[in-house]
Amino acid sequence: xxxxxxxxxxxxxxxxxxxxxxxxWTMTGDDTVTxxxxxxxxxxxxKVLNATVPPKNVVFPQTETLFRFMFGQLEAELPEExxxxxxxxxxxxxxxxxxxVDDLFSWDxxxxxxxxxxxxxxxVGLACNEPGINCFCTSxxxxxxxxxxxxxxxxxxxxxxxxxxxxxxxxKLLADVSGQLEDASDNDKxxxxxxxxxxEGKIKRGIDASGIPEGLPNLWEHELWQKVSxxxxxxxxxxxxxxxxxxxxxxxxxxxFKGRRCRMWDxxxxxEYTLHxxxxxxxxxxxxxxxxxxxxxxxxxxxxxxxIACVGCGRCINQCPVNIDILNILxxxxxxx
Amino acid sequence: MKNNGNPYIPHAATxxxxxxxxxxxxxxxxxxxxxxxxxxxxxxxxxxxxxxxIGILGxxxxxxxxxxxxxxxxxxxxxxxxxxxxxxxxxxxxxGDKMMVRGPYGNSFPVEEWKGKNILTIGGGIGQAPLRxxxxxxKANKDDYGDLTTIYGSRTSDDLCFRNEFENxxxxxxxxxxxxxxxxxxxxxxxxxxxxxxxxEVNPSPENRIAITxxxxxxxxxxxxxxxxxxxxxxxxxxxxxxxxxxxxxxxGRCNAGNLYVCKDGPVFNYAxxxxxxxxxx
Amino acid sequence: MIDLDKLRNxxxxxxxxxxxxxxxxxxxxTFGYRVAPCVIENAEEAESLVxxxxxxxxxxxxxxxxEKLPVPKGEQPDDxxxxxxxxxxxxxxxxxxxVEQGIDRDQVVIIGCSCQGVVDLxxxxxxxxxxxxxxxxxxxxxxxxxxxxDGEEEVARDEVLADNCLICRYPNPVxxxxxxxxxxxxxxxxxxSSVKEIEDLSLDDRWEFWEKEFSNCIRCYxxxxxxxxxxxxxCVMDRLNPAWIYRSxxxxxxxxxxxxxxxxxVGRCVDCGECERVCPMGLPLGKLNRKLAxxxxxxxxxxxxxxxxEKPFQASYRPDDQEDFIL
Numbered sequence: 001x002x003x004x005x006x007x008x009x010x011x012x013x014x015x016x017x018x019x020x021x022x023x024x025w026t027m028t029g030d031d032t033v034t035x036x037x038x039x040x041x042x043x044x045x046x047k048v049l050n051a052t053v054p055p056k057n058v059v060f061p062q063t064e065t066l067f068r069f070m071f072g073q074l075e076a077e078l079p080e081e082x083x084x085x086x087x088x089x090x091x092x093x094x095x096x097x098x099x100x101v102d103d104l105f106s107w108d109x110x111x112x113x114x115x116x117x118x119x120x121x122x123x124v125g126l127a128c129n130e131p132g133i134n135c136f137c138t139s140x141x142x143x144x145x146x147x148x149x150x151x152x153x154x155x156x157x158x159x160x161x162x163x164x165x166x167x168x169x170x171x172k173l174l175a176d177v178s179g180q181l182e183d184a185s186d187n188d189k190x191x192x193x194x195x196x197x198x199x200e201g202k203i204k205r206g207i208d209a210s211g212i213p214e215g216l217p218n219l220w221e222h223e224l225w226q227k228v229s230x231x232x233x234x235x236x237x238x239x240x241x242x243x244x245x246x247x248x249x250x251x252x253x254x255x256x257f258k259g260r261r262c263r264m265w266d267x268x269x270x271x272e273y274t275l276h277x278x279x280x281x282x283x284x285x286x287x288x289x290x291x292x293x294x295x296x297x298x299x300x301x302x303x304x305x306x307x308i309a310c311v312g313c314g315r316c317i318n319q320c321p322v323n324i325d326i327l328n329i330l331x332x333x334x335x336x337x
Numbered sequence: 338m339k340n341n342g343n344p345y346i347p348h349a350a351t352x353x354x355x356x357x358x359x360x361x362x363x364x365x366x367x368x369x370x371x372x373x374x375x376x377x378x379x380x381x382x383x384x385x386x387x388x389x390x391i392g393i394l395g396x397x398x399x400x401x402x403x404x405x406x407x408x409x410x411x412x413x414x415x416x417x418x419x420x421x422x423x424x425x426x427x428x429x430x431x432x433g434d435k436m437m438v439r440g441p442y443g444n445s446f447p448v449e450e451w452k453g454k455n456i457l458t459i460g461g462g463i464g465q466a467p468l469r470x471x472x473x474x475x476k477a478n479k480d481d482y483g484d485l486t487t488i489y490g491s492r493t494s495d496d497l498c499f500r501n502e503f504e505n506x507x508x509x510x511x512x513x514x515x516x517x518x519x520x521x522x523x524x525x526x527x528x529x530x531x532x533x534x535x536x537x538e539v540n541p542s543p544e545n546r547i548a549i550t551x552x553x554x555x556x557x558x559x560x561x562x563x564x565x566x567x568x569x570x571x572x573x574x575x576x577x578x579x580x581x582x583x584x585x586x587x588x589x590g591r592c593n594a595g596n597l598y599v600c601k602d603g604p605v606f607n608y609a610x611x612x613x614x615x616x617x618x619x
Numbered sequence: 620m621i622d623l624d625k626l627r628n629x630x631x632x633x634x635x636x637x638x639x640x641x642x643x644x645x646x647x648x649t650f651g652y653r654v655a656p657c658v659i660e661n662a663e664e665a666e667s668l669v670x671x672x673x674x675x676x677x678x679x680x681x682x683x684x685x686e687k688l689p690v691p692k693g694e695q696p697d698d699x700x701x702x703x704x705x706x707x708x709x710x711x712x713x714x715x716x717x718v719e720q721g722i723d724r725d726q727v728v729i730i731g732c733s734c735q736g737v738v739d740l741x742x743x744x745x746x747x748x749x750x751x752x753x754x755x756x757x758x759x760x761x762x763x764x765x766x767x768x769d770g771e772e773e774v775a776r777d778e779v780l781a782d783n784c785l786i787c788r789y790p791n792p793v794x795x796x797x798x799x800x801x802x803x804x805x806x807x808x809x810x811x812s813s814v815k816e817i818e819d820l821s822l823d824d825r826w827e828f829w830e831k832e833f834s835n836c837i838r839c840y841x842x843x844x845x846x847x848x849x850x851x852x853x854c855v856m857d858r859l860n861p862a863w864i865y866r867s868x869x870x871x872x873x874x875x876x877x878x879x880x881x882x883x884x885v886g887r888c889v890d891c892g893e894c895e896r897v898c899p900m901g902l903p904l905g906k907l908n909r910k911l912a913x914x915x916x917x918x919x920x921x922x923x924x925x926x927x928x929e930k931p932f933q934a935s936y937r938p939d940d941q942e943d944f945i946l
Contacts, residue, residue: 066346109586111586248584303596
């Protein structure tokens with residue numbers, strides 16, 4: 001697999017080069033950073049640790065048309081097929097998250113919308129040199145330089161980036177846009193590895209997740225769920241910003257004689273998430289919903305797909321307005337076990 | 338509409354017959370539908386216990402159990418209770434109207450495993466709708482199974498579903514059929530009392546018997562207690578769960594009761610499995 | 620200045636009362652500058668309560684937040700009081716709930732804390748990046764002192780205070796069963812200058828400004844859920860039958876959502892700043908609400924959340940009203 005160097009002053013040209021044949025997504029924004037499609041990029045990435053909203057938008061848009069229809073007709077008009085896309089500069093945790101969610105979207109029935117986009121998306125990750133205070137990817141089989149789920153990994157070596165292809169798709173990308181790239185030397189590779197090791201050492205928070213998936217069912221009626229959920233506002237910010245959260249709602253919309261059926265992100269922390277038409281709600285309070293969320297990520301997903309549905313990106317901890325901290329919850333779980 | 342492997346695209350079906358089983362606010366209406374597209378009509382296969390998502394474009398969709406057995410013919414029957422936005426719209430359909438159907442979803446009653454066993458169904462109110470396909474299936478495959486007993490009750494005789502089918506079954510010697518209403522009623526010749534009480538009256542032996550129950554949660558609770566009193570083991574008891582559903586294919590994440598996705602691991606569940614999952618009884 | 624010991628003793632006494640179920644206050648968070656709302660049920664837990672410039676959360680929302688589950692047969696519902704720690708703006712939220720008869724006065728025991736303003740974490744992080752270890756902070760005249768891991772840092776209050784705190788006209792609780800802390804002077808200028816800046820823009824420029832902001836909204840509903848005045852059991856935005864707004868996220872639906880919420884808050888918003896604080900996308904919701912609040916103040920001489928006997932703004936009519944229609 002090829003290893004290349006890209007000088008930072010050639011970044012803008014590099015992006016334009018990639019954008020000439022594919023849709024490029026990078027982190028944009030001053031106050032709030034998100035991944036958006038952009039045809040050109042002035043600044044090289046790496047200034048911001050991570051986007052507030054993860055790049056799951058690329059393969060699983062917040063609102064997505066499933067099909068359109070005309071009033072009185074029974075024909076479904078499918079939306080256009082996805083374009084080829086490249087996500088430049090996502091962090092390894094977000095790529096691992098996509099890998100984790102892939103399993104669900106191809107469980108028995110293929111979710112054709114997701115698969116179409118996923119197969120046409122190339123992920124170029126940027127290893128983290130300075131993890132954030134709430135990052136704990138290393139507790140969940142990740143790392144600041146993990147290559148899992150990535151097609152190419154980039155590392156910021158100061159004046160230049162080191163790029164390494166991980167998959168054939170990544171190799172092809174580097175070959176196609178070779179205009180700005182030079183070959184990497186052994187020193188560059190060494191520098192990358194040293195940075196990766198150093199970054200791992202900078203991660204301060206974590207949890208020993210062993211025993212949690214197996215032990216959670218025993219804590220179903222434990223009082224800890226009431227304690228950790230008492231401040232929860234049910235605002236849903238944690239679920240929208242979580243790279244592994246994938247729940248969605250399906251709604252029909254009409255505009256005059258035209259209509260569409262679309263799906264949009266939903267949150268299991270909302271009260272109406274499991275509300276039956278009869279008025280019965282199996283998860284009536286925030287305690288049950290918080291318990292369900294943690295169990296879903298750390299137990300149910302493990303039982304079905306053998307992976308913990310959490311990558312330790314820390315967004316939920318950073319954003320929760322009332323400081324509900326998943327590491328705090330998990331340490332209470334470990335205590336109770 | 339061909340779906341080309343896209344699981345979210347529904348197919349058009351015409352309502353051949355539609356009639357109300359019950360009346361009033363939360364009335365139940367049964368639809369007999371046939372797919373418009375011949376290829377889909379011929380290639381459609383479902384097993385007793387499975388569900389389908391039916392709906393109307395522009396209004397929405399709802400997961401409803403298929404209450405017809407595949408042995409009955411190339412049509413589908415749905416019995417829908419009028420509750421919310423989608424079911425209200427469905428209730429307005431008359432013969433000749435169209436509805437959109439996609440499926441079949443979920444697991445089914447393990448009819449292969451049950452060969453040679455006696456089958457007992459205990460239903461209450463609308464809960465008979467998911468039980469009807471197994472009753473019809475066993476009747477159609479009499480030789481593969483032991484005896485068939487059905488116990489069915491509702492609050493009043495006006496709330497009984499499939500009334501005429503049950504009257505026929507009472508005349509049929511090959512089926513042991515028992516009906517009940519909760520309170521005394523003029524001209525009601527059968528049992529008066531709650532379904533769990535009728536179950537004790539019928540006193541079925543647990544010997545080589547499978548019990549399947551579906552109905553309001555309070556009924557299920559007492560039926561389960563009584564089945565245990567009669568000596569049924571957990572593995573002999575089956576029930577169906579329901580939950581709010583959207584995608585029907587295990588992607589949207591909302592129908593799970595504990596680690597069980599009702600749309601994929603269910604809706605048919607063995608009681609022994611459910612006992613491990615506290616949320617199943619929420 | 621608040622005496623922390625007095626605060627904790629008061630809390631301990633209050634929560635030990637027979638007629639008080641629990642007390643909602645603030646406690647130290649799990650990292651950095653965070654402070655978490657907490658519910659305490661006995662006097663020992665009162666030791667963990669804090670009150671500092673980091674206590675931004677408006678606890679009034681916790682009166683109406685707990686879900687009312689059906690009571691099992693034979694049991695009586697637990698209708699003991701909820702004790703609440705409130706700052707100035709929080710107390711106005713409680714008063715507004717009383718005005719609307721959303722709660723009863725005897726449902727709550729109010730412990731009022733005079734407040735010199737809470738900090739905007741974004742402004743603080745620009746000066747001192749958030750450390751992992753928890754930070755304590757306190758007011759010191761016209762400065763805020765942060766006890767960071769590397770040492771104490773002082774910074775001028777005006778540089779780090781939240782936007783709404785800089786123009787706070789009611790820093791002392793307007794209703795309280797117990798008052799703590801010495802009285803604080805209201806801000807000299809009670810008007811948000813940024814509202815005037817937007818008003819001075821042309822109509823096209825104003826549309827452009829808000830179009831950019833509302834396009835960023837991800838409809839997580841954090842603003843609605845954190846708002847103490849949004850306590851409707853059945854929010855009109857959640858209704859699907861009829862669907863007043865669609866759940867799909869785009870500029871059009873987002874605009875309807877945000878503007879509807881702003882109008883539902885006319886004459887009710889107490890400018891506690893929570894909506895702006897919790898928005899993950901940084902929407903300037905405070906500007907919208909302050910603009911409408913100013914209109915109500917100037918045109919109708921009405922300010923919400925001050926007098927529990929007052930009639931609600933959107934639900935009252937005066938026979939001597941100049942207009943010939945009700946509104």
